[in-house]
Amino acid sequence: MKIRIVSKREEIDKLDANEKIIHLAFRPSNEDVFNLVKKCKDVEVIQIPTSYRRTVSKSIEMFLDMQNIKLIEGDVWGHRKDINEYYTISTAIAGRITDLRSEGISDDVIADKLSREGKLNKEMLFYILSQG
Incomplete structure (x- = not known):
């Protein structure tokens, strides 16, 4: 993306x-x-x-x-x-989203976690999550 x-x-x-x-x-x-x-x-x-x-x-x-x-x-x-x-937006983020979703983690928790780990803010992460 x-x-x-x-x-x-x-x-x-x-x-x-x-x-x-x-x-x-x-x-x-x-x-x-x-x-x-x-x-x-x-x-x-x-x-x-x-x-x-x-x-x-x-x-x-x-x-x-x-x-x-x-x-x-x-x-x-x-x-x-x-x-x-x-x-x-790196493919590593997409892979990380897939991994976290497969563990049953909610989108809110994923956005929190990835916003702390990476360079993207929560709003952009919520958009990315809504696309996948």
Whole structure:
């Protein structure tokens, strides 16, 4: 699973229309979010840093909710965009999820455990868990 990193609003127009998970590394305006959803018809998740989450308007939250797009908080720790525009969620995490599920562990406990072990936050882990 890959997360497309967008560092500047100017990059929105250059995105692949099939992107599903996008991390906005800048403080998005309402217009930025509308342009992103218009450009990427298949987007399922928009992740923004916690410090920017408080500035997202209620109207954008409602718009994303109506579009069935999850708005989650989080960062992509240690990622260097100058090397790769995608942050790849390791297959080790998928394997770990499978192992923990086979032990009968609940998704809540898995998300807690993996958020402490890795670089992903709970909200992103819940999304990954819902996909598998």
